[in-house]
Amino acid sequence: MSVNKIRYVVDNNLCVRCGTCVGVCPLNAITLNDRNYPVKNSSCTGCGHCIEVCPGIDVDFPELTMQLFRKRFNINGLLGFFTNAYAGYALDPDIRANASSGGVITQLLIYLLEKKIIDGAIVAVTDPEAPCQSKPIIAKTKDELLQSMQSRYTIIPVNQLFGKIRQMEGKFALVGLPCHIHGFRKLANIDPVIRDRIYLVLGLYCNLNLEQEATLDLQKISRISQKEIKNFEYRGGEWPGAIRITKKNGNTHNLHYSNYKDGAFNYLSRLYYAKRCLYCIDGSSELADISFADPWVQDGNGDWVFKGGWTLIFERTEKGGMLLAEAERDHAIFLKRLYGYSMFKRFINNINKKRKMALVRLSNLKNKNKPAPEYHVDDPTIPVKDRLKEYIFSLTLVFGKYEGVRKIITAIIFSRIGISLTKLRIFLKYRVSNIRLSNRRF
Ligand SMILES: Cc1cc2nc3c(=O)[nH]c(=O)nc-3n(C[C@H](O)[C@H](O)[C@H](O)COP(=O)(O)OP(=O)(O)OC[C@H]3O[C@@H](n4cnc5c(N)ncnc54)[C@H](O)[C@@H]3O)c2cc1C
Ligand code: SF4
Ligand code: SF4
DSSP, rough: HEEEEEEHHHHHOOOOOHHHHHHHHHOOOOOOOOOOOEETHHHOOOOHHHHTOOOOTTOOOHHHHHHHHHSSTTTTTTOOOOOOEEEEEEEHHHHHHSSSOOOHHHHHHHHHHTSSSEEEEEEEEEOOOOOOOEEEEEEEEEHHHHTTOOOOOOOOOGGGHHHHHSSOOOEEEEEEEEHHHHHHHHHHHHHHHHHHEEEEEEEEOOOBBTHHHHHHHHHHHTTTOOOEEEEEEEESSSSSOOEHHHHHHHHOESSSOOOOOTTTHHHHHHHHHOOGGGGGSSSSSSSSSEEEOOOOOOOOOOOBSOOOOEEEEEOOSSSHHHHHHHHTTTTTTEEEOOOOOOGGGHHHHHHHHHHHHHHHHHHHHHHHTOOOOOOOHHHHHOOOHHHHHHHHHHHHHHGGGGHHHHHHHHHHSSSSSHHHHHHHHHIIIIIIIIOOSSOOOO
């Protein structure tokens, strides 16, 4: 019966594909299909644990916030509760250069492993059998952690590994997106073994995630065969990184020019977005011990203020703060404490936009009596201007609904003409109109 409820979650587009239901099931009665959706097998006895921990259908933000921070959840507070914010980077220059932002996550995990504070970490790595895809692993060596560097803008059900963690001795870290962390917090409330074993929760910021078809279509556009590919990266090479393929012979091929932020990713997010992400209200991993993001701040000329790899870090729990301080003291990471957030106006605006738009969409679902995720917050009064903004934004998502159309648009964007047009757009945006976002330099 409970697995039928999981089917209800999937059939109604509520599933975030976190894998928590797989990880909680004591009978291994749930597996994931090739698109990472859970499916039942005949061993299910209907115990109901899977639906109890599912963050796709229900996340009690007020209750979980109170449990973790002894604070009230604030639907208007965009970054969640935090005690300190920093910009930082890994002091190992190779990690800094090869990670997605400043490599603080990878360096911190290596530090904790070497200090024997943790015995391993749930992270994501390139799947050697399908190098354009990623898979979760429990990394127990420095080498495995180094392989997990980089943001993989695709759905990876990392929580499916909780079943394995339950069978292992020791303490582990979990690196995940906000929805993974919601699933973990729900599970930790009913499973004391997992609660003890997952010692530290490192959360990524997340505006939205991409379907795996994005990577597969890009591989086809590149005309490089699967057999030749060793690795696919969304942020490969010099910061902020380019979408690139590394061949088995060591050659690298950039699929778009080296400007991740203003370049192709923005288009891909309109064409290959995971639909469930449109209803997600947590952009900053509010329930993590520490959250990590990119300090995207530009000056009036469109130049990055934090260049060369920096991670924006929000210390949320006492444990998170203590471990960051130890890693800094032992020269594993560099941390610069941030006191004012005015320069992060645009970053905060994005988080605001994500939440506001999700609230509009949730209200639309409820008005139509359609199944919607429950977040245990009062229905907000939504101003007409927010509804209008959401409507206009949703028009930009229309092409993503048609597989054939999005493939054609992607092929154009990644063609020489498309890349030239993107460069022209950026030139006009920053050099001619000279939008002044912030004049502060770091
Ligand atoms: C889907 C996605 C959306 C994001 N959206 C934003 C955003 O809107 N704004 C913003 O500022 N930052 C966003 N980030 C976070 C940002 O890209 C960096 O991951 C973060 O700044 C940490 O950088 P780092 O160099 O310290 O991490 P690294 O040292 O490079 O380590 C990255 C860690 O993230 C894990 N990881 C990578 N991809 C996934 C995944 N899909 N699921 C679970 N774990 C994963 C890896 O296993 C690794 O442990 C997003 C990340 C992802 C994966
Ligand atoms: S627990 Fe996660 S993967 Fe399972 S049904 Fe819920 S949202 Fe989907
Ligand atoms: S937007 Fe929300 S649901 Fe989507 S991947 Fe990010 S955290 Fe998960």
